[in-house]
Amino acid sequence: MAFPRATEIAQLLVKARVQPGDRVVDATIGNxxxxLFLANCVGTTGRVDGFDIQESAIASTRSRLGNDAPVFLHLRGHEEMAAIVAPGISAVMFNLGYYPSGDKTIITRPDTTLTALDAALNLLSTSGLLTIVIYPGHAGGAEEADRVEAWLTDLPPDRYRTVRYGPQGETGNSPPPYLLAIERRG
Ligand SMILES: C[S@@+](CC[C@H](N)C(=O)[O-])C[C@H]1O[C@@H](n2cnc3c(N)ncnc32)[C@H](O)[C@@H]1O
Structure with missing residues (x-):
């Protein structure tokens, strides 16, 4: 059996944390x-706010949601989430990089990613979880990975607990994706 992918581990961690009725955020809607996973976790009494800058991502996701899905899809950058989402969020999921079904030159960018990560931390409730799947393999991805890692290093350890999941010691032209997860402790 293959090891689970970073995206699968992110969902496992979130599922263990989020309860029906919770409010959560998908910072990068994509496909x-x-x-959909978050909508299932929070149920009809919860709420999911999703962000993407590509209309095609919003449209394809909307077409797959049921009418009673508690999901609000925003055609806006995740760096604007603080203006839309109220604090007290149980989980925020980031899946960086490009929209696999779209224009692969439209990628998440370090400056807006870091603004959004700061906003996400401020929105988290105590014991809330932030997951970030990072793709260092595409053009611009390694720089974004470095910036996110530096941002993570600066987080005060008394307020945030962090874990990392990904392949160890793999080399090659295209470094594999990996997961960073951050829990707010207080
Ligand atoms: C790897 S995909 C996300 C995959 C998605 N989580 C899924 O389950 O299919 C990354 C997405 O981030 C989006 N994106 C890029 N910059 C963004 C920004 N500033 N705010 C929100 N989304 C952004 C892209 O348009 C792309 O759809």
Missing amino acids: GYDT
Whole structure:
């Protein structure tokens, strides 16, 4: 059996944390896999706010959601989430990089990613979880990975607990994706 992918581990961690009725955020809608997953976790009494800058990602995700899905899809950058989402969030999921079904030159960018990560931390409830799947393999991905890692290093350890999941010691032209997860402790 192959090891689970970083995206699968992210969902496992979130599922263990999120309860029906909770409010959560999908910071990068893309194909909407995490959006649908989050909607199932929170149920009809919860709420999911999703962000993407590509209309095609919003449209394809909307077409796959049921009418009673508690999901609000925003055609806006995740760096604007603080203006839309109220604090007290149980989980925020980031899946960086490009929309696999779209224009692969439209990628998440370090400056807006870091603004959004700061906003996400401020929205988390105590024991809330932030997951970030990072793709260092595409053009621009390694720089974004470095910036996120540096941001993570600066987080005060008395307030945040962090874990990392990914292949160890793999080399090659295209470094594999990996997961960072951050729990707010207080
Ligand atoms: C790897 S995909 C996300 C995959 C998605 N989580 C899924 O389950 O299919 C990354 C997405 O981030 C989006 N994106 C890029 N910059 C963004 C930004 N500033 N705010 C929100 N989304 C952004 C891209 O349009 C792309 O759809």
